[in-house]
Amino acid sequence: MTRIALAAVLAAALAFAHAQTTIVWSFWGDPGELPPNYEVIEAFHAAQDDIRIDVQHAPWGSYFDRIQTQMAGGTAPDVMFLNNIPSYASRGVLAPLDEWIARDGFDTSTYLDGLLAIFSYDGQSFGFARDNDTNVLYFNKDLFDAAGMEYPSADWRWDDIREAAQALTVRDDRGRATQYGLALEKNRYPQWVYQNGGALFDDPLAPTEFLMDSPEGVEAIQFIADMILEDGSVPSFDAMAQLGSTTELFSTGRVAMVMTNAARIPTFMDAAFTWDVAPLPAGPTGIRANTLGGAGYVISSTSQHPEEAWTFLQFLAGTEGQSVFASTGVAVPASYANPDVAGAFISACPETVSCQVFIDETGNGQLAPNFPDWREIENTIVVPHLDLIYTGEMSAADALASMGDEVRRFFASR
Structure with missing residues (x-):
């Protein structure tokens, strides 16, 4: 050339x-x-x-x-x-x-x-x-088989998953959990409230009224706290900072069930056990709710x-x-x-x-709530109050009452 x-x-x-x-x-x-x-x-x-x-x-x-x-x-x-x-x-x-x-x-x-x-x-x-952040219940079939338990089904409600989580939790001689029945993600609390017939606001996009401190909301959040604090079948969110995420706990066989989304499938495919998915359990009265967003x-x-x-x-x-x-x-x-x-x-x-x-x-x-002030409300009011519930420092009734007062003051100041 x-x-x-x-x-x-x-x-x-x-x-x-x-x-x-x-x-x-x-x-x-x-x-x-x-x-x-x-x-x-x-x-x-x-x-x-x-x-x-x-x-x-x-x-x-x-x-x-x-x-x-x-x-x-x-x-x-x-x-x-x-x-x-x-x-x-x-x-x-x-x-x-x-x-x-x-x-x-x-x-x-x-x-x-x-x-x-x-x-x-x-x-x-x-x-x-x-995508839609749809959650499902992943379960370790090997752990269910070893415990002689039936797999989760579409008929499950809250009581079913609570009982299964307790049965699948394994402890050492000192009472420390070496295998948990269920692990949850901290930011999924809205779907529990919805499954119990409650709501966080009257309108998730343009709210005028805070509703999470209703009896339905209180019962839902207390249910989560009870699985952590009373049953010990769900690791606390503080403990998970050391133990690992739901992805890490499930993929390593340290928890029998997790509620999470489809993004985990590639990681779970490398797990050394067989697993499957089931619908999220319905609330006590049969209400089904999931994430839309x-x-x-x-x-x-x-x-x-x-x-x-x-x-x-x-x-x-x-x-x-x-x-x-x-x-x-x-x-x-x-x-x-x-x-x-x-x-x-x-x-x-x-x-x-x-x-x-x-x-x-x-x-x-x-x-779920999705309006300009929501992130500030969630980070500065909602999550700190939920943390007090999950650590046992306050009951859901007291913490959500306080949360409601603060959220309403926040709206009034705008």
């Missing part, structure tokens, strides 16, 4: 490189949750040549602090995986999507109305859920490449991106009314696990 020809090739390559735009996509996740994100990037890169994706990843525990700092400095990633969207949208740090949606005719009809609602604020759309994708209002960010967001939230995530089985896809996406999720399920449980449980979803 002549020098002139070589120079022409190099110039062309340099021009092509300069034509590409790089944007940053941030997300959290356990190690087992990360591969689908990189599969999406690979598929996006294969589908077009103009936009490249750089990744900003952090574990759940540190992800949000970094994002908040970047938002304050105007350097947030172009596309972000976030939850509690109204709290961000109300501060002007997210870009509204309505004009892009209308201009490009992006199809939102395959998304559950509730999932669209939680990604909206003040009449504007700010993002799309990646999930994290999803938004664009930073300070992005230097908003059009490119929107192009990538369309891919993430459209058939291609949703199908990639659905085909891994790590989450119930938000657009599962799309037959291609739904089919990818069902076919991805391991042969030993029925994904239909996830689909059925999604139908029981109820919206």
Whole structure:
């Protein structure tokens, strides 16, 4: 090749490189949750040549602090995986999507109305859920078999899971649990309240009245505390800081049952025992309730490449991106009314696990609070009071009464 020809090739390559735009996509996740994100990037890169994706990843525990700092400095990633969207949208740090949606005719009809609602604020759309955070009851079949117990079923109610958790808890000679019957995730308390016929607010998106301190709410939270404090069949949330998460406890055989979402499937597939899933137990009167909501994708209002960010967001939230995530089985896809996406999720399920449980449980979803002040209320009022209950320092009745007073004062001050 002549020098002139070589120079022409190099110039062309340099021009092509300069034509590409790089944007940053941030997300959290356990190690087992990360591969689908990189599969999406690979598929996006294969589908077009103009936009490249750089990744900003952090574990759940540190992800949000970094994002908040970047938002304050105007350097947030172009596309972000976030939850509690109204709290961000109300501060002007997210870009509204309505004009892009209308201009490009992006199809939102395959998304559950509730999932669209939680990604909206003040009449504007700010993002799309990646998935619905549907919870199911995972159970270790080997431990049930060893105890001679029947597996959890769709007929279970709270008393059934409490009795099973007690029977499956194993203690050493000093009375210390070496195997717990059940492990819970601290942020799942709303579904317990809903299963008992209660609610946190009169309207989860635009509340005017706090309701969690109702008798139904008190009974639900006290039920959780009793399994921890009286039965000792559920590890305390403080103890889990040392013992490990629900994922770690279940995958290592130290707990017989956990309530969590589909994101754990890849990790649990490596477990040295057989397991399956069942619906969440119904409340005492037969009420079934699950989570309706999930994290999803938004664009930073300070992005230097908003059009490119929107192009990538369309891919993430459209058939291609949703199908990639659905085909891994790590989450119930938000657009599962799309037959291609739904089919990818069902076919991805391991042969030993029925994904239909996830689909059925999604139908029981109820919206948790999702309004601009909710995160502050939850972190500064709700969680500190719940901690006092779970450690036995206060009864649920007393703590929720105090919680209600503080929440109402908070609203009155606004």
